[in-house]
Amino acid sequence: MFELLSVKINGATSRVARGTTVAAAMLLADRPSRISVTGEPRGALCGMGVCFECRAVVNGIPHRRTCQILCEQDMTIEASR
Amino acid sequence: MKPFDILIVGAGIVGSAVARECALLGWRVGVIEGGTPAGGATAAGMGHVVVMDDSPAQLALTAFSRSLWQRDSEKLPKSVEFENRGTIWVAADEEEMAEVHLRHKVYEEAGIEARVLTAAELADKEPNLRRGLTGGLLVPGDGVVYPPAAAGFYLAEARRLGAQVFLARAMSASQGQVLLRDGVNLVAERIVLAVGTECDLLPSLPIQKRKGHLVITDRYPGFLHHQLVELGYLKSAHKVTGDSVAFNIQPRQTGQLLLGSSRQYGNEGPEVEAEILRRMIDRAHGYMPGLEQLSVLRVWTGFRAATADKLPLIGPAAGFSEDRSLWLAAGFEGLGITNAPGAARLLMDAMLGRESAIDASPYLPARLMEPARLAHV
Numbered sequence: 006m007f008e009l010l011s012v013k014i015n016g017a018t019s020r021v022a023r024g025t026t027v028a029a030a031m032l033l034a035d036r037p038s039r040i041s042v043t044g045e046p047r048g049a050l051c052g053m054g055v056c057f058e059c060r061a062v063v064n065g066i067p068h069r070r071t072c073q074i075l076c077e078q079d080m081t082i083e084a085s086r
Numbered sequence: 087m088k089p090f091d092i093l094i095v096g097a098g099i100v101g102s103a104v105a106r107e108c109a110l111l112g113w114r115v116g117v118i119e120g121g122t123p124a125g126g127a128t129a130a131g132m133g134h135v136v137v138m139d140d141s142p143a144q145l146a147l148t149a150f151s152r153s154l155w156q157r158d159s160e161k162l163p164k165s166v167e168f169e170n171r172g173t174i175w176v177a178a179d180e181e182e183m184a185e186v187h188l189r190h191k192v193y194e195e196a197g198i199e200a201r202v203l204t205a206a207e208l209a210d211k212e213p214n215l216r217r218g219l220t221g222g223l224l225v226p227g228d229g230v231v232y233p234p235a236a237a238g239f240y241l242a243e244a245r246r247l248g249a250q251v252f253l254a255r256a257m258s259a260s261q262g263q264v265l266l267r268d269g270v271n272l273v274a275e276r277i278v279l280a281v282g283t284e285c286d287l288l289p290s291l292p293i294q295k296r297k298g299h300l301v302i303t304d305r306y307p308g309f310l311h312h313q314l315v316e317l318g319y320l321k322s323a324h325k326v327t328g329d330s331v332a333f334n335i336q337p338r339q340t341g342q343l344l345l346g347s348s349r350q351y352g353n354e355g356p357e358v359e360a361e362i363l364r365r366m367i368d369r370a371h372g373y374m375p376g377l378e379q380l381s382v383l384r385v386w387t388g389f390r391a392a393t394a395d396k397l398p399l400i401g402p403a404a405g406f407s408e409d410r411s412l413w414l415a416a417g418f419e420g421l422g423i424t425n426a427p428g429a430a431r432l433l434m435d436a437m438l439g440r441e442s443a444i445d446a447s448p449y450l451p452a453r454l455m456e457p458a459r460l461a462h463v
Contacts, residue, residue: 042305042340060304068304068381085305 012080027071027082028052028059038071039085061085090116090274093264095256095287097123099131099233099423100415101280102240103430109247111434116272117241118264120255124237127282130298130388131423132336132346133236134313135229136173138421139192143397143448148421149198150444151428155229158427165235167339173228174203174211174312176333176373177220182317186223193225200225214309214376223317230313230336233423240426259287262411276437279403280415282422283391290406291399292454293417295389297350299363303380307341316373331366333373343380345370347420351392358385393417398449400429401436405452413437414451 008023014034021030028049031038037046038059049059054073062083063069071082092108094101097119108115135155139145155168162168177183186202193200203222208215211224245251254266259279264272285291316333334346348366353359363385370377393399396419403412415433418425432449435442447453 067306086307 010076010078010080012076012078012082014082015084021076023076025076027061027063027069027074027076027080029072030076031059031061031071031082031084037084087270087272088114090114090250090272092116092276092278093118093259093272093274094278094280095259095264096126096280096282096284096416097237097241097251098126098128098280098282099124099237099240099426100128100282100418100429101278102237102244103426104278104280104415104433105244105249106240106247107430107434109244109249112247115244115247115249116264116274117244117249117251118256118266118272119251119253120267123241123251123253124234126284127389127391127418127422128233128237129386130300130390131233131420132300132334132344133167133231133233133423134173134334134336135231135424136313136421137193137198137225137228138424139189139196140396141448143445144421145192145196146444147398147428147432147449148424149196150431151425152227152229154427154431155231155424156227159229162231162236163239165232166239167230167232167235169230169337169339170226171228171230171337172224172226172312174208174314175223175225175317176208176215176314177222177317178373179220183220185317186221189223193223198225199227212311212314214374215314216373216375219373224312228313230338231423232338236423236426256287260407260409260412275411276413277411278413278415278433282416283389288403288407288412291414291416292393292406293399294351294392295354296392296419297348297353297387297389298346298420299348299358299366299385299387301345301363301367301385302338302383303343303345303377304383305341306343306380309341309376309380310335310337310343313337314373316369329362331362331369333369335370335374342383343377345377349390354389356387358387390419391417391422392419394454398422398425398429399451399454400432400446400449401451403451405455 038061050056059071060068091113093116137148201224208222313336329350336344399414399417432446
């Protein structure tokens with residue numbers, strides 16, 4: 006069995022397995038990582054820290070590359086705007 | 087091909103502004119651009135629409151041009167990102183505060199709205215500035231634009247009114263003829279060189295390249311509200327020799343922060359230089375410690391077109407060429423974005439023999455003729 010963690014994505018609780026990246030958690034919750042300047046929803050593209058499309062606010066810190074961060078219990082995650 | 091009334095070499099912000107003015111008159115206009123439109127000196131500018139007062143002529147041209155930006159602001163498309171942010175000139179000590187009061191007086195006499203800020207008012211307007219600054223001068227009428235989009239707007243307006251754009255390098259421009267690299271020869275009554283720092287068509291142009299670095303951050307809406315410039319800028323930016331950096335930061339509509347500024351002579355390579363970039367960023371941290379936490383997206387460099395007296399060349403090329411078909415709109419240094427609409431107006435006035443809204447004589451190119459050449463005219 007894998008351990009489940011609770012995180013908050015845009016205020017809503019999500020349950021994910023330990024070892025899940027924040028980018029994956031956002032994809033699982035069907036939430037974009039960020040909204041572009043022209044209003045388009047964006048999410049992880051490369052998944053390896055290069056494309057910067059998956060930036061989001063993690064624990065209050067803006068512009069984190071979510072594909073490079075693992076979920077932790079009670080983490081807060083917000084789409085960048 | 088039918089002759090044009092005017093050919094403009096250079097589709098930067100100045101050439102494009104001139105093209106629009108001419109097209110508005112119903113002239114047959116051709117614009118020639120050998121590189122990327124607005125990819126030269128225009129792309130090196132921050133897009134700060136600012137009244138500057140380091141000489142009466144500079145004050146007159148920037149104030150006139152700013153009034154044209156303000157008049158046009160409703161017409162500008164969203165892409166130009168015009169915002170009436172206002173400038174705060176930041177004073178770090180009593181000496182700079184004395185400068186604030188001095189400039190306040192100069193602006194007042196020129197009819198430019200400006201307000202002295204105390205230390206507390208400054209902190210209130212820009213909470214991310216460090217504590218312990220002395221005060222500042224708020225100039226609420228200054229603005230911000232995105233230079234390539236502003237140039238693109240002027241050019242699109244000119245085209246809408248019938249101007250033709252030739253994306254080809256001009257190999258020569260004289261006696262009413264411009265020869266393009268692809269072999270096409272264009273003919274016009276007048277030729278305007280709006281060439282930024284590219285002087286190969288008229289090597290006698292008294293323009294020097296002055297390199298600058300710019301840094302843009304990711305989006306941090308609300309971090310900054312006005313364009314902030316340190317008053318020390320006046321001490322550092324207007325030395326004609328030597329490298330200098332100054333704190334100059336601008337809020338973009340996207341929430342991004344555009345950070346300047348560096349000034350270097352004698353280095354004509356486009357590479358980003360770590361040492362001067364470090365100095366520039368350290369300078370900014372000294373004013374806004376919170377910048378350290380923000381992430382930078384891009385750094386780039388560009389060249390301003392500097393003249394010996396810090397004023398542009400607007401008018402006939404007389405003094406640098408015997409060719410009476412040649413006109414100049416170049417040498418704007420760090421004020422090309424601000425001054426483009428005013429310069430276009432002054433140039434048209436000179437061509438039409440109209441009276442200008444301000445005295446255009448301080449910008450006439452002939453003023454920078456060398457004395458030896460003057461004697462032969």
